[in-house]
Amino acid sequence: MRGVFLRLTLLVLLGAAAVLGGVSTYGYLVSRNILLEKVEESARNQALATVNRIESVLSTLQKVPWSAAYALENAPLTPAEIRRLSRRLLADTPEVFGTAVAFEPYSFDPKQLYYSPYFYRHGDEIRETMLGGANYRYFYQDWYQLPRELGKPVWTEPYFDEGGGNILMTTFSVPFFREEHGERRFAGVVTVDVSLEWLRRMISEVRVLETGFAFLVSGSGVYVTHPDMSLVLNETIFTQAESVGDRQIREIGRDMIRGGTRFVEVTEPSTGRHGFLFYAPLPSNGWSLGVFYPRDELLADVRRMTLVTGGIGLAGFLVLAGLAAAIGRSIARPLRRLSVAAGEIAAGR
Known part of the structure; x- marks a missing residue:
């Protein structure tokens, strides 16, 4: 009788454990998948919102040098006019760290190999310097060479502009052209520099x-x-x-x-x-x-929910084990008496 009792109890408990394990596993997987779907949607919204914030600034910055390039293509500007144009560009666009108008060798002045006035921010001031020299041959910088070779506007890879802005930056360069002997020839570039610190702050937010x-x-x-x-x-x-x-x-x-x-x-x-x-x-x-x-x-959160669910399930399992043991004993007791009575009858008692 004891063997029947143990087998019956074990069968009930194994069945309950299998159901409990299946329900817990299913609940975890369903909860995980629902959470990941919501996280993906949230991540997409968060990332795209940040992309849109950056794009709204970059797209505005891209328009800035176009107007200067157009002015340089349509009429030769004097040094004073280039300075006024550059200062106004910086004053009207706080996101821009610096701006340059860089000409081809000897194209602005037949006596000058380099001609590139550069205006940049220094605290609350706008300062001016001239790019070009033995230590900074701007013709070989990416911000100049790439638009020259490609004939179109270019964003550069990020770089440390030693000799120019002397900060970590990226540059958007727009080429401008001049008509010479009936041909459209490359004459130089207009640039806007964007400090990477501005981008770092936005991304860190x-x-x-x-x-x-x-x-x-x-x-x-x-x-x-x-x-x-x-x-x-x-x-x-x-x-x-x-x-x-x-x-x-x-x-x-x-x-x-x-x-x-x-x-x-x-x-x-x-x-x-x-x-x-x-x-x-x-x-x-x-x-x-x-x-x-x-x-x-x-x-x-999924793990916490799984632990809570598992704890409740374990408590339920222990209660079920106790009930199974009690029911098993209640079933086994009459069977044990019946077995004893049958033995006595067989013995002629």
Whole structure:
């Protein structure tokens, strides 16, 4: 009888444990999927809102040098007129750190190899300097060479402008042309410089749970902003992927510089933490914004709910075990008496 009692109790408890485990697992997976869907939507909204904020400034900045380039193409300006134009540009556009009008060799003055007045901010002042010389041959700078060779406006990769603004910056350059002997020839560029500090402040304002963060990479994958300042301008998303041997990060980097948009589970290379990454492009300059959500913080609510559910289920299981034991004993007791009575009858008692 004891064996029947134990088998019956064990069968009931195993069945209850299987149901409880199945319900808990299903509840966890459903809750996790619902949370991730909401997080993806929230991440998309948060990232795109930040992209739109940056784009609203960049698109405005892009229009600024066009008017100056148009003026330079349609009529030769005197040095005084170029100075007034540059000062007005800075005064009207607080997001611009500096602006230059850089001419081709000897094109502004047949006696001057270099002619590029540069105006920049210094505290509350607007200061002026002349670019060009043995230590700063601006013809070989990306901000000059790229629009010259491509014949179109260009955003540069982020750089430290030693000899010019002497800060971390990116430059938008617009070429201008002149008619010579019936041909349209490249004559120089008009530039606006944007301090990376402005972008860093805007990106740092993106709040992501407790320790998540946003970052920006350039069109070649260079870190433009990142909480780890040692990475900025010193590393690319590809060199980081190589250092940790993570093929997935390399593929993500390729998709980012191609202008892709995705929400993907990753191991963040600078911290080694597991989490989820949402990224989206900046249409103006081909850069990409990434927002990282740590997995442990993201799923904390699901884990708490699972622990509570598991605790309730365990309490229910223990109550069920007690009931099963009591029911088993109540069933086994009459059977035990019947067995004893049957034995006595068989013995002729």
